[in-house]
Amino acid sequence: MPAQEHVHKYRRIDIGRRRQYWVMQCSLPKCQHYVAMEHKEYAPALVGKIALCNRCNEPFELDKLALTKKFPTCKDCIDSPRQKEIKKASKFFEDLEKMLTGTDNQ
Numbered sequence: 001m002p003a004q005e006h007v008h009k010y011r012r013i014d015i016g017r018r019r020q021y022w023v024m025q026c027s028l029p030k031c032q033h034y035v036a037m038e039h040k041e042y043a044p045a046l047v048g049k050i051a052l053c054n055r056c057n058e059p060f061e062l063d064k065l066a067l068t069k070k071f072p073t074c075k076d077c078i079d080s081p082r083q084k085e086i087k088k089a090s091k092f093f094e095d096l097e098k099m100l101t102g103t104d105n106q
């Protein structure tokens with residue numbers, strides 16, 4: 001299968017020498033694909049394109065908001081308050097378990 005057949009996973013890098021030259025480049029191994037950006041946080045050519053989320057690895061449609069990120073993520077992963085809550089909750093239960101196991105051992 002040719003390398004281009006995958007869904008690209010973009011990250012923003014500056015490949016300019018003397019001047020800044022921002023591109024969204026595919027971070028997958030062996031892929032040389034990149035798209036030049038109009039502006040550091042603006043790449044209209046990529047809006048509507050499908051890419052892999054840098055957090056959950058699921059394909060999603062790039063939009064202007066996602067393209068302002070160095071590592072674009074899907075809507076579910078963009079500063080999701082629910083994710084934070086889940087993290088907080090699981091940490092709470094972890095600590096609780098540690099505490100309880102600790103007590104059991106004594």
Ligand SMILES: [Zn+2]
Nearest residue numbers: 008026031033
């Ligand atoms: Zn790629």
Ligand SMILES: [Zn+2]
Nearest residue numbers: 053056074077
């Ligand atoms: Zn995601």
